[in-house]
Amino acid sequence: MNQINRVAIVGGTHGNEFTGAYLIQKFAQFPDLITRPSFETVALLANPNAFAVGRRYVEKDLNRCFLKQDLQDPTLSSYEELQAKSIQNRLTSTVDKADFILDLHSTTANMGLTIILVNSHPLNLKLAAYLSQINPLVRVYRCSFKSVEENPFVNSLSELGFAIEVGPIAQGILKATLFQQTQELVYAILDYLERFNQGEIPSTKETLILYDHLSVVDYPKKQDGTIFGMIHPEFQDKDYQALNPRDPIFLTFDDKTIVYEGTSTVWPIFINEAAYYEKGIAMCLTQRQQINI
Amino acid sequence: MNQINRVAIVGGTHGNEFTGAYLIQKFAQFPDLITRPSFETVALLANPNAFAVGRRYVEKDLNRCFLKQDLQDPTLSSYEELQAKSIQNRLTSTVDKADFILDLHSTTANMGLTIILVNSHPLNLKLAAYLSQINPLVRVYRCSFKSVEENPFVNSLSELGFAIEVGPIAQGILKATLFQQTQELVYAILDYLERFNQGEIPSTKETLILYDHLSVVDYPKKQDGTIFGMIHPEFQDKDYQALNPRDPIFLTFDDKTIVYEGTSTVWPIFINEAAYYEKGIAMCLTQRQQINI
Numbered sequence: 368m369n370q371i372n373r374v375a376i377v378g379g380t381h382g383n384e385f386t387g388a389y390l391i392q393k394f395a396q397f398p399d400l401i402t403r404p405s406f407e408t409v410a411l412l413a414n415p416n417a418f419a420v421g422r423r424y425v426e427k428d429l430n431r432c433f434l435k436q437d438l439q440d441p442t443l444s445s446y447e448e449l450q451a452k453s454i455q456n457r458l459t460s461t462v463d464k465a466d467f468i469l470d471l472h473s474t475t476a477n478m479g480l481t482i483i484l485v486n487s488h489p490l491n492l493k494l495a496a497y498l499s500q501i502n503p504l505v506r507v508y509r510c511s512f513k514s515v516e517e518n519p520f521v522n523s524l525s526e527l528g529f530a531i532e533v534g535p536i537a538q539g540i541l542k543a544t545l546f547q548q549t550q551e552l553v554y555a556i557l558d559y560l561e562r563f564n565q566g567e568i569p570s571t572k573e574t575l576i577l578y579d580h581l582s583v584v585d586y587p588k589k590q591d592g593t594i595f596g597m598i599h600p601e602f603q604d605k606d607y608q609a610l611n612p613r614d615p616i617f618l619t620f621d622d623k624t625i626v627y628e629g630t631s632t633v634w635p636i637f638i639n640e641a642a643y644y645e646k647g648i649a650m651c652l653t654q655r656q657q658i659n660i
Numbered sequence: 661m662n663q664i665n666r667v668a669i670v671g672g673t674h675g676n677e678f679t680g681a682y683l684i685q686k687f688a689q690f691p692d693l694i695t696r697p698s699f700e701t702v703a704l705l706a707n708p709n710a711f712a713v714g715r716r717y718v719e720k721d722l723n724r725c726f727l728k729q730d731l732q733d734p735t736l737s738s739y740e741e742l743q744a745k746s747i748q749n750r751l752t753s754t755v756d757k758a759d760f761i762l763d764l765h766s767t768t769a770n771m772g773l774t775i776i777l778v779n780s781h782p783l784n785l786k787l788a789a790y791l792s793q794i795n796p797l798v799r800v801y802r803c804s805f806k807s808v809e810e811n812p813f814v815n816s817l818s819e820l821g822f823a824i825e826v827g828p829i830a831q832g833i834l835k836a837t838l839f840q841q842t843q844e845l846v847y848a849i850l851d852y853l854e855r856f857n858q859g860e861i862p863s864t865k866e867t868l869i870l871y872d873h874l875s876v877v878d879y880p881k882k883q884d885g886t887i888f889g890m891i892h893p894e895f896q897d898k899d900y901q902a903l904n905p906r907d908p909i910f911l912t913f914d915d916k917t918i919v920y921e922g923t924s925t926v927w928p929i930f931i932n933e934a935a936y937y938e939k940g941i942a943m944c945l946t947q948r949q950q951i952n953i
Contacts, residue, residue, distance in 0.1 A: 389890075537768040540933075544893045597834040597839065620689070621690065641832035641833045644678075
């Protein structure tokens with residue numbers, strides 16, 4: 368395996384996810400914090416215009432703009448589509464290609480410190496296992512794509528690396544505790560990569576709990592598409608907990624409970640994520656499994 | 661005192677404060693819930709365009725558009741300025757004047773169920789005392805104006821009534837527990853007004869704890885106006901708790917603690933409210949006092 372020469376830490380891909388955006392500004396101001404002897408680290412504020420107005424995006428969700436075909440399409444010219452092409456140029460050009468990309472996100476869901484894998488590269492898996500071992504708040508969610516061409520995320524630009532999703536936190540604010548936890552996680556990742564370069568990969572247990580993406584669940588909706596219910600009070604904040612058939616998931620505005628109609632146990636995440644209301648999505652379902660690595 | 665003939669419940673004045681906006685939609689769909697024998701109740705979604713895009717406002721904060729001079733200025737024609745004039749027409753015209761206006765807001769700060777008084781009308785004070793007596797989550801914040809002409813809020817349209825500020829909740833989501841608590845508070849207010857009309861005002865204790873507005877405190881800022889710190893982890897969620905001189909309030913991005921430099925105890929609220937970041941405001945300070953009513 369080749370050495371890692373350059374790491375990119377990306378934040379503010381969504382402009383109202385302040386934890387990552389302000390961490391990037393901090394790292395840009397104090398670069399020593401992310402400097403390691405064997406590689407260069409760059410801190411990149413991905414969507415400065417959206418951050419300036421405190422919104423997820425200006426015209427289009429930047430973290431859906433990295434499909435290969437879209438990056439190659441000269442007719443796509445919204446602010447975020449141009450920004451995606453610019454980020455691609457910056458992080459994949461031969462002279463200063465990023466070997467490892469870390470993309471910092473936050474969520475209103477109770478997801479602790481979640482690592483979002485978009486592939487199953489052995490180094491990503493080992494690093495995820497290491498991080499979940501040193502910090503019990505770390506969970507590992509895997510959202511696989513049939514091919515890298517179908518992956519619209521920033522992390523499609525590099526095989527190595529992943530997104531971090533921290534929460535619960537409202538959009539548009541900082542919470543010091545979560546800010547510090549995210550910062551410590553970034554440092555742990557950089558330290559791990561440094562030891563990897565030195566040929567001293569920390570030993571980890573040989574198993575990893577993975578939450579594999581299954582499907583999304585919509586809110587109950589009226590004919591006109593508007594929602595008519597909300598996350599059930601007993602289900603709120605139950606991310607990564609087993610959801611069994613007939614467990615309550617929604618409470619309608621006329622006070623009726625809607626239960627989970629599936630036939631087997633699933634593990635929901637992104638429960639009540641603010642950004643998903645515009646699509647009417649209430650949660651993602653995952654399958655929990657233990658894998659050997 | 662005259663009878664109350666018409667009550668207006670206003671929500672979605674800020675389009676990303678979903679608790680109020682969805683309660684209004686629920687009340688519009690099930691009007692029996694807010695109907696009482698002795699008065700009419702109308703449910704008004706105040707900023708439908710901002711709600712449709714899930715933002716606080718489209719062009720201008722609607723809850724700063726109700727200064728009398730602005731409502732009378734024909735040159736003001738942003739979406740929210742026009743909306744304010746329309747709401748004024750609807751709620752103050754002779755035929756269907758609202759005698760009592762309740763404006764439903766939410767906050768990312770840990771403010772429980774806060775009543776925001778903009779005047780000291782005896783009925784408002786008595787109702788606030790009653791509500792704080794039946795529910796310990798209810799607090800009463802008073803934000804006085806020298807004259808009604810200087811009050812830019814929806815509630816400037818009527819002497820009777822107040823805003824309700826519920827939290828903590830992220831912008832752009834519903835939390836069933838807070839939704840239900842807010843709903844119960846609305847019902848308690850309507851029931852109280854019904855008994856007032858019947859000449860049967862519920863007896864309340866004769867004292868009320870009021871948190872009177874003193875000032876706002878900004879985040880620590882750099883020369884260019886950008887913030888360089890966040891709410892101190894020990895101070896987060898401490899709304900309505902005594903803040904004493906030398907208590908920590910901020911943690912800067914280079915990990916320095918900033919303490920409260922005031923000379924006497926104050927009671928902060930709106931700590932870490934998302935909507936105030938655009939103004940750089942970190943909290944409001946209040947003075948706690950017990951008054952006889």
